[in-house]
Amino acid sequence: MIAQEVLQHELAARLAAMGELGDQAVVAVLREVDLAAYVEGALAFALALDAEQAAGWTASLTRTLFLAGDPGHLAARHRPDHVARGGGAAWFGPGRPDDYQALRLLLRAFEGEAPVPALGEPVRVRVPGADGGPHRRLHLDVDRMSWQEHLVHLNHAVCEAALAGDLPPGATLELTHDPAPEPPWLHARVGTDPRDSERLRLFAALVAVDKEPHHGP
Amino acid sequence: MTAQTLEYWEYLDRTLGPDADYAGWSDLELSAPYVRMHAERAKAPFADLQPYLEAVERDGYVHPASQRLIGIWQEQFARLNLYDPGLAINEPPGMSVEDVVAALAERGLCLDHRRYGGPVYLDATDRGVPLRRAVGADGQANYLICSLRQLLPMVGDYDRILLAYDRELDPDHVLLDHLLTAFGASVTRLSLGRVPLDGSIKSSRHGGWESHTVDALADRALSDFEEEAFWLGLRLYxxxxxxRESPASFSPDVLRKQLQRAVRLIENGTERVDDDAYRAFLKTKRADGGYVDPYRLTVSLNERHKPVPKGNLLDEVFLP
Known part of the structure; x- marks a missing residue:
């Protein structure tokens, strides 16, 4: 368990670094959640943004609206900016939330109240854009976390880290569903614990892995 | 079986006891607890409806109050001289909820998010129709799934499916149309407006319609008119x-004029033609789906300037 003081420090540093809040949002449309394809897709989408888009979305705290829908059914009317491998997820934007009014009327907000299962083994993806790079591990603490919450944390963690340069093209990213080790972290998501508003919780942390990851227990 | 029927049954048993005898109840008496349930917001959660749903699925269970209501409706259909399409037939639907979801999924017509703790959606978004929730995360299926359980197995058996429904449910039936069409059905939609009472259209659950029941209308009309004039006059009105649109509120005066008109039609509407000419006439009243449009046919009874075989129509369609 990470000490509350450490989390408070992390949150304060993040708030201090924040500029004026932006008005940009991205829409993610989900038919299914294939974690590897989803993470890869989110990374490809974030890294393909131009500098202005990236800055605007970062200033808007990578706000993302998750909608249930089949990307394959949308192309004729709403062409996604990126589609995940396998077509299970797609991304639109960034833009102002009003820009997606028609899409939001056509689809429904993603609902997923079921708890996220543990992962049998880590999900591994390569950050698109180059052949080799550093090794990173994203710890996502899924204890009592619903799919809905999970996607929010995973999406923010991955996209913010990519936009901040902490997940460079070619890097290997390993996703695990377990609590993070003690700092240092390259990137962290700290917020109020939804089950105990008096406490902070570390939802996700990205760490550098120096050598080949250790397999098995 | 839709949730509101199950809620009604559960409410009756909870408030009146499971052994209440409904055999002598009228439709007004049976409607009072329904209106009360909604006014009190006393609907049970889905978990409390499960035993009823299971009994329906397992044994074709029908609550005694609904059995009584169906009996009353049959009497009212007879009183109006309406064809009974099978109100009392209680056959299980040809497909289960899971059969329907699987058949839809095979054609990319639904989105099943139950594994994430979300709903099943009906998906015709490629046709620009909004995604529609159909089965809740708790397993509760809505009326669209109930319709599909009955209709999907019939698609191959009929030339055409006619969906007749309350205009307020138009978006849902546009969706049903797309889904059934994807399974090879030819679908026609007939959207009907509710008749406003004193300028407003309210759901039956709010009450306020008690003086406009079939029996109330019939009792008033039959005190002054013969049965045949009552049947024909109601259809004219x-x-x-x-x-179809019912733009004007219900009007006892306009209804009365149509009852009087029915009397004159029965007396004077004697124009008859041979079978070939009659068929040719009916062809001119066909709708796009190929069937004779009841609205155009009924309006033709008011035609004054063109020849209309009113005698044939009265004998064969309106007062057989």
Whole structure:
């Protein structure tokens, strides 16, 4: 368990670094959640943004609206900016939330109240854009976390880290569903614990892995 | 079986006891607890409806209050001289909820998010129709799934499916149309407006319609008119005058005029033609789906300037 003081420090540093809040949002449309394809897709989408888009979305705290829908059914009317491998997820934007009014009327907000299962083994993806790079591990603490919450944390963690340069093209990213080790972290998501508003919780942390990851227990 | 029927049954058993005898109850008496349930917001959660749903699925269970209501409706259909399409037939639907979801999924017509703790959606978004929730995360299926359980197995058996429904449910039936069409059905939609009472259209659950029941209308009309004039006059009023849209509020005066008109038609509408000419006439009243449009047919009874075989129509369609 990470000490509350450490989390408070992390949150304060993040708030201090924040500029004026932006008005940009991205829409993610989900038919299914294939974690590897989803993470890869989110990374490809974030890294393909131009500098202005990236800055605007970062200033808007990578706000993302998750909608249930089949990307394959949308192309004729709403062409996604990126589609995940396998077509299970797609991304639109960034833009102002009003820009997606028609899409939001056509689809429904993603609902997923079921708890996220543990992962049998880590999900591994390569950050698109180059052949080799550093090794990173994203710890996502899924204890009592619903799919809905999970996607929010995973999406923010991955996209913010990519936009901040902490997940460079070619890097290997390993996703695990377990609590993070003690700092240092390259990137962290700290917020109020939804089950105990008096406490902070570390939802996700990205760490550098120096050598080949250790397999098995 | 839709949730509101199950809620009604559960409410009756909870408030009146499971052994209440409904055999002598009228439709007004049976409607009072329904209106009360909604006014009190006393609907049970889905978990409390499960035993009823299981009994329906397992044994074709029908609550005694609904059995009584169906009996009353059959009497009212007879009183109106309406064809009974099988109100009392209680056959299980040809497909289960899971059969329907699987058949839809195979054609990319649904989105099943139950594994994430979300709902099943009906998906015709490629046709621009909004995604529609159909089965809740708790397993509760809505009326669209109930319709599909009955209709999907029938698609191959009929030339055409006619969906007749309350205009307020138009978006849902546009969706049903797309889904059934994807399974090879030819679908026609008939959207009907509710007749406003004193300028407003309210759901039956709010009450306020108690003086406009079938029996109330019939008792008033039959005190002054013969049965045949009552049958014909009601059809002239509700079909030809109010049309599909029902733009005007219910009016006892306009209804009375149509009852009087029915009397004159029965006396004077004697124009008859041979079978070939009659068929040729009916062809001119066909709708796009190929069937004779009841609205155009009924309106033709009011035609003054063109020849209409009113005698044939009365004998074969309106007062057989």
């Amino acid at each position: 509700f079909i030809a005058v109010l049309t």
